[in-house]
Amino acid sequence: MSKITEIESDAQWEQLLGSLPASTLLIVSFHAPWAAPCAQMKTVLETLAAEYPANDPPSTKWVSINAEELSDISETYDVTAVPFLVLIRNGQVLETVSGSSAVKVRTAIETHANRTDAAGAATSSVANGPEQVAAPKVEEPSAPVDPEKAKEELSKRLADLVKAAPVMLFMKGTPSGPQCGFSRQLVAILRENSVKYGFFNILADDEVRQGLKEFADWPTYPQLWIDGELVGGLDIIKEELGNDPDFFKPYSVEASAA
C-alpha cells in the first residue's frame, strides 16, 4: 500500500520531479491546514493510496503540498482553491480536480492509474475480437462501471473510512461549522469529553452519504463509529454517557498524552 509524502520545500519538489520514472502517475494534493475540507480530502486520499501497491518502479506516487507555504509550486499549477488535486505523468499535467468531491478525485485517479486488473480485462477482450485495437485503452472514463464492482469498491472504501481514526464522526458539516442541530450537539459532547476524533462531512460526498447508510444499516446522521464499529447517533451517545460518564475516557486527549 502506498503512503502520502509531504513535500517540505521547493528543492524537494524539484528533486522528486527529476527522479520520477516516466510511467509513474504522480498524484499531487494541494492543501491548506486551516481548510476543513482538506482534512477530509486527506482521509479520502490516504484510503485511496492504501489501495495502490508500493511497487518498483512505482506505478503511483502520492504527495501532499501546503499550498500557502509552497506558493511558487501552487502558482505553477494555477492552484486557486483548496483542496486541489493535480495528476502528472512524465512531466505532463493529465488532469486537475478542484474541490472536495471524493467521487471526482477517485474517478480521476483511477482513470489515469491504469489499474492492472482493468488492463487485464481490456487486453483479453481485444485478443478475441476480429479487430486489433491500437493503443491499450484501458477504460472509457465515462463508461458505466459494473454496478456490482462499484458497490464492492464503495464498501471497501467505507470499511477503510470508518477505521480512519479510533473515533470517527460522520456528520453534516464540520466541527467548526456544523450544518445540523444533532451534529452540532454531538460535536459539543465530544469536545466536552476531550475526545480525539476524525470527522467526515457527509454533505460533501453524496456517495458516502448514501452508501454509509446502507453499510451501517442506519438511516440517519450523525453517526459515531468507535474502533470500526457503529455506536449510534446522538440519542445513543447521550444514553451511553448517562450510564457511564467515563464512556469516552480511553479516547480522550488525556489518554493519549499519558
Added chain:
Amino acid sequence: MSPTESEIASSLSSHDALRPISSVLVKDVSGGCGSMYAIDVASAQFKGKGLLAQQRLVTKALGDRVKEWHGVQIRTSVPEDA
C-alpha cells in the same frame, strides 16, 4: 397525536419484530412539517439488547419513511414487567 403521528405509532405497534409494544409515543418535532419525529417505544423485545440493537428494531419497523425525514429521535425502554 395527529393523524400522521397516530399512523406511525400504529404501524410500529403492529410490527412483528417489536411486539408486544407496551407503549408508544410519536411526536412531530419539526413544527408540524412532518420532517422530524421523536419516538418513544417500550417493548419487551428490547430486553437484553444493546442500545444500538434496540434502536435498529425501531428504524427497521419505520422502514422507508425514515428516508424522507430530516431526522429521528428514538428513545427505547424495557417495560418493568418484561
